[in-house]
Amino acid sequence: MKNKSTSFWLFLAPTLMALLLVVFIPALVGLFYSFTNWDGLSFTNFVGWNNYLSLMSDKDFISAFWFTVKFVVVTVILLNVIGLGLALLVTQKFKGNNFLKTVFFMPNLIGGLILGFIWQFIFTEVFPALANNLGLNFLNGWLTNQATGFWGLVIVTVWQMGGYIMIIYIAYLQNIPDEIIEAAKIDGASAWQRFVNITFPMIAPAFTVCMFLTLSNGFKIYDQNLSLTNGGPYKSTQMLALNIVNTAYTENDFARAEAKAIIFFIIVASIALIQVYYNKKKEVDL
Amino acid sequence: MHLSKLKRFGYALAILGLGLTLTACGKKSSENDKVTISILQSKVESNKALKSIAKTYQKKHPNVEFKIQSIGGGTDYNPVLKTRISSGNAPTIFSLLGPADVIQFKKYAADLNGTKLAKLANKGTLDTVTDGGKVYGYPYNVEGYGFVYNKEVFEKAGIKPEELTTPDKFQEAVKQIDSKKDELGLDAVFATPGKEAWVFSDHLANLYLGQEFNGNSLKLYKSKSMKFTANQEMKDMLDLEMKYSVKPVMQVDYTSQVNKNFSEKKVAMVQQGNWIYSTIEGIDKDFANNGVGMMTIPVKGQEGKLPVGTSNYWAINNKKSDKEQKAAQDFLTWLYTSKEGKDLVVNKLHYVPAYKGYSDFKMPDALSQQVFNASQSGKVIGWSFPGYTGTPWDQNTMQPALQKYMSGKADWDQTVKTATDGWKKQQAEN
Numbered sequence: 001m002k003n004k005s006t007s008f009w010l011f012l013a014p015t016l017m018a019l020l021l022v023v024f025i026p027a028l029v030g031l032f033y034s035f036t037n038w039d040g041l042s043f044t045n046f047v048g049w050n051n052y053l054s055l056m057s058d059k060d061f062i063s064a065f066w067f068t069v070k071f072v073v074v075t076v077i078l079l080n081v082i083g084l085g086l087a088l089l090v091t092q093k094f095k096g097n098n099f100l101k102t103v104f105f106m107p108n109l110i111g112g113l114i115l116g117f118i119w120q121f122i123f124t125e126v127f128p129a130l131a132n133n134l135g136l137n138f139l140n141g142w143l144t145n146q147a148t149g150f151w152g153l154v155i156v157t158v159w160q161m162g163g164y165i166m167i168i169y170i171a172y173l174q175n176i177p178d179e180i181i182e183a184a185k186i187d188g189a190s191a192w193q194r195f196v197n198i199t200f201p202m203i204a205p206a207f208t209v210c211m212f213l214t215l216s217n218g219f220k221i222y223d224q225n226l227s228l229t230n231g232g233p234y235k236s237t238q239m240l241a242l243n244i245v246n247t248a249y250t251e252n253d254f255a256r257a258e259a260k261a262i263i264f265f266i267i268v269a270s271i272a273l274i275q276v277y278y279n280k281k282k283e284v285d286l
Numbered sequence: 287m288h289l290s291k292l293k294r295f296g297y298a299l300a301i302l303g304l305g306l307t308l309t310a311c312g313k314k315s316s317e318n319d320k321v322t323i324s325i326l327q328s329k330v331e332s333n334k335a336l337k338s339i340a341k342t343y344q345k346k347h348p349n350v351e352f353k354i355q356s357i358g359g360g361t362d363y364n365p366v367l368k369t370r371i372s373s374g375n376a377p378t379i380f381s382l383l384g385p386a387d388v389i390q391f392k393k394y395a396a397d398l399n400g401t402k403l404a405k406l407a408n409k410g411t412l413d414t415v416t417d418g419g420k421v422y423g424y425p426y427n428v429e430g431y432g433f434v435y436n437k438e439v440f441e442k443a444g445i446k447p448e449e450l451t452t453p454d455k456f457q458e459a460v461k462q463i464d465s466k467k468d469e470l471g472l473d474a475v476f477a478t479p480g481k482e483a484w485v486f487s488d489h490l491a492n493l494y495l496g497q498e499f500n501g502n503s504l505k506l507y508k509s510k511s512m513k514f515t516a517n518q519e520m521k522d523m524l525d526l527e528m529k530y531s532v533k534p535v536m537q538v539d540y541t542s543q544v545n546k547n548f549s550e551k552k553v554a555m556v557q558q559g560n561w562i563y564s565t566i567e568g569i570d571k572d573f574a575n576n577g578v579g580m581m582t583i584p585v586k587g588q589e590g591k592l593p594v595g596t597s598n599y600w601a602i603n604n605k606k607s608d609k610e611q612k613a614a615q616d617f618l619t620w621l622y623t624s625k626e627g628k629d630l631v632v633n634k635l636h637y638v639p640a641y642k643g644y645s646d647f648k649m650p651d652a653l654s655q656q657v658f659n660a661s662q663s664g665k666v667i668g669w670s671f672p673g674y675t676g677t678p679w680d681q682n683t684m685q686p687a688l689q690k691y692m693s694g695k696a697d698w699d700q701t702v703k704t705a706t707d708g709w710k711k712q713q714a715e716n
Contacts, residue, residue, distance in 0.1 A: 039390075040368045060682065124537050144480070144536035145693060232481060233536055233693055234686035249365050251678035252390075
């Protein structure tokens with residue numbers, strides 16, 4: 001037993017070292033800096049909780065926070081509904097389902113920045129062209145105000161991540177033993193009843209995983225935000241991560257950006273963990 | 287047999303390699319006058335030209351090596367410089383982008399007061415980088431902006447751009463072009479980029495906001511308040527540019543303004559500077575060379591004056607060895623004052639020179655020529671906006687406020703109040 005624990009730690013050491021060096025130590029250093037007036041080069045004194053207190057009156061930070069929360073709520077729902085829907089679709093037995101799987105997953109292979117620029121072109125060039133030719137007026141002026149900026153971001157995120165969520169659901173869907181479904185069929189359960197009472201509980205672990213991924217991803221989104229709207233117009237579509245980066249690099253207020261990042265981390269971590277805790281409770285074992 | 291031959295060949299190669307490294311080492315230690323100038327600079331469009339200039343310089347000065355890195359202007363450059371300084375890999379020559387950078391980095395910048403180049407710099411160009419009697423940078427070049435227009439459109443409409451010196455005359459001309467836009471083949475008079483808030487917060491506002499500071503960016507940077515008395519004039523100009531622009535204004539960005547609309551001749555003019563020449567040239571060379579001109583933005587009391595200035599300065603790292611600093615100094619002096627260097631500055635870097643001694647030069651494009659003429663004749667308005675581009679006020683207060691106004695979410699009085707109050711607040715904190 002003793003032996004096992006030595007080798008256990010030995011094998012773990014490289015990973016732990018890497019984590020220590022690039023995650024834990026920088027996080028602690030960041031925490032330290034958030035109590036100073038660091039400007040990225042040096043700091044002259046400690047300011048206590050001032051950086052944190054100043055966030056309460058930081059309108060941009062607060063509006064970025066609520067914008068992000070709204071975004072997360074919408075994308076978590078849409079991503080899980082669409083991801084599960086696509087998964088159910090491609091696990092049906094029909095010709096071309098493998099091809100569809102690939103197609104749906106494809107957007108996830110494109111980097112967020114490039115995707116943002118591609119969709120920017122679609123929103124600002126293709127949409128107006130469609131609007132003019134088909135008379136669909138709502139396609140005009142996308143990304144020029146908060147509402148269209150918001151939905152633009154949602155569309156891009158869902159389009160990109162939907163396939164990824166689908167893959168996770170597929171893995172769990174394929175793990176459901178055929179016998180149970182068959183037994184339910186023989187007992188006369190309808191397709192809907194089979195889905196609600198068998199499929200859904202069986203894929204609950206997938207739900208936990210996907211909720212976690214979509215939640216944390218939604219909060220952390222940066223590249224799509226940067227390339228699609230860059231927070232504009234008038235900062236109305238600025239999300240938390242972008243706000244933090246801008247605080248550091250355009251306002252040159254690294255210490256306050258650190259404070260924001262710490263708050264951001266606490267929010268994301270606690271929401272994600274609470275979610276995992278509750279969803280874990282719901283999972284069933286065979 | 288074959289194999290052993292190959293083996294022998296391998297050995298020979300290895301020994302040869304070893305020998306080479308050894309001699310290389312020997313050479314290095316004996317050549318003590320070797321010096322490496324590392325440059326970190328903020329004008330990406332100059333990257334290629336600068337590298338080739340470095341090669342030219344090396345031919346004459348074989349002891350000098352260059353390491354050149356160029357990082358996109360504005361917000362991207364500053365963090366890289368910071369990172370390089372704090373990681374102990376600071377460059378010999380770096381860029382300063384206005385007073386805010388001067389204050390932040392002057393600890394690392396050598397005092398250039400009294401040097402040959404500083405003496406040759408055009409009047410006023412050093413004001414921005416002078417603090418406490420010390421000069422911290424050399425201007426790269428000067429640039430100018432106004433309304434870049436399509437000559438053919440104005441000819442056909444029978445309007446002479448050089449006569450549009452007052453806001454009223456200008457407005458009249460815009461209306462006239464707008465009424466004829468179908469026969470002139472235009473979509474609109476302007477392409478006004480609502481997405482690029484800097485076009486208005488920096489360039490346009492400079493003309494009205496900068497009046498009380500005499501176009502001196504350092505004065506503005508140090509001022510605790512701004513009056514912005516000419517704000518109504520700015521509103522009129524902004525409204526005009528928006529009203530007669532391709533729509534929706536808030537969807538127009540730089541690419542759409544310059545590449546898609548102006549270069550494709552869909553609009554009569556755009557509010558931009560001589561830096562757009564290369565973009566137009568890339569799309570329509572003939573148009574760029576023969577079809578474009580630049581007129582001044584008409585401002586009351588400033589008739590016929592072009593806003594000419596610079597926001598990029600070369601600084602020399604004072605923490606480096608004397609030898610390295612001298613090499614850097616020599617290189618910059620050679621570039622801007624020697625016969626060969628001057629030619630490279632004008633024809634390779636496409637810079638409008640910010641130094642004396644260029645009077646017999648001809649600029650390679652019409653827009654630069656106009657800036658050069660203005661700068662030579664002194665009919666210029668100074669650039670005061672570098673005094674705030676490096677401060678949070680620009681991107682956090684002024685730009686969002688203007689975009690809000692342009693999207694119809696705020697009225698002008700609110701916009702002006704947000705801007706002036708925001709400046710007061712920022713300056714009080716500093």
